[in-house]
Amino acid sequence: MSETIDITKVPVRKLHTGAVMPAMGLGTFGSDKYSPDQISEAVYGAVKSGYRMLDCASVYQNEHQIGEVLGRLFSENVVSREELFITSKVWNDQHREVRKACEKSLSDLGLSYIDLYFVHWPFPNYHAPGCDGDSRNPDSKPFSVDEFMDTWKQCEELVDAGLVKAIGMSNMTISKLEAVLPLCRIKPAALEMECHPSFQQQDLFDYAVAHDIVPIGFCPIGSPSRPERDRTAEDVADTELPEVVTVAKNHGIHPAVVCLKWAVQRGMCPIPFSVKEPQYISNLKCTTVDPLTDDEMELLKKAERNCRLVKGQVFLWPGAEDWQELWQ
């Protein structure tokens, strides 16, 4: 019998739409390490143990399998649709046909609406799944406000049509947000951004909160299982940082769990990935027990190393110098 969590104790975040979402969700990107069936089974177990927020995307290539599991959870009366908060994202090659992309995700997930639908990247640049980090698509282009707003308007129409309840942006920077926010008829309700102790993005986090945009943190543990092609010699491991290890020892918990407690207490909504039951249970449970102290939160601020893991170099356009150009 798997452990259940008192979900009434999981903190929540309120969107500007009035919707309420749990302050932690389950990531569903298995890269090439975990199969769609392993991930969808984890979704089944995670929802049974108390998860109510799932971070999905068409490019993760598992929405169909997750949809089958959701159908199982509904028919077994484990949860109702209304109790779940489900995200999905339009991939970069579908910026000109967002409605078609959203309808495909709805059909794969077996849902009549998505709670929060993201523009996954602010560029229409795409690459073959699993391609080498140095590969370049000759059709890739720098960020364009006009092109982005064309995609965003299509997202706004999804809200009008009732296919999605809220829309969000992902992989943005403050300067891109400043350029597009005044042009939005419907403001983004959330911003999905990389965030872990060694890459806190404090300015972007503060900017989102000040604009009533809920920050959702991806790679919250520092993505320790990412493939070799996504690693560089400068990357640090969050779970080995002395600040994180010290706090883990104080509480007798795994350093991964420290990263998650810190994120939630800071006001983030982290979306850790795991297909392993003891891990995903301890990840959610840690939001309900034994909080970090103010001194520990201060200590973890010092874990910042400006270590961006998802550099996005495969989205660079011909002539671009290096991946930093994506983040200007």
Ligand SMILES: NC(=O)c1ccc[n+]([C@@H]2O[C@H](COP(=O)([O-])OP(=O)(O)OC[C@H]3O[C@@H](n4cnc5c(N)ncnc54)[C@H](OP(=O)(O)O)[C@@H]3O)[C@@H](O)[C@H]2O)c1
């Ligand atoms: N919007 C975007 O562009 C974007 C980009 C990247 C990711 N995301 C989202 O963010 C989610 C999370 O990112 P991520 O999967 O890269 O990184 P992550 O959540 O930081 O790391 C996941 C890995 O951490 C380990 N782990 C998890 N819980 C643990 C625990 N309690 N104790 C010890 N180890 C633990 C597991 O490794 P093992 O499997 O080796 O045990 C797991 O595979 C994705 O699944 C996806 O939904 C979004």
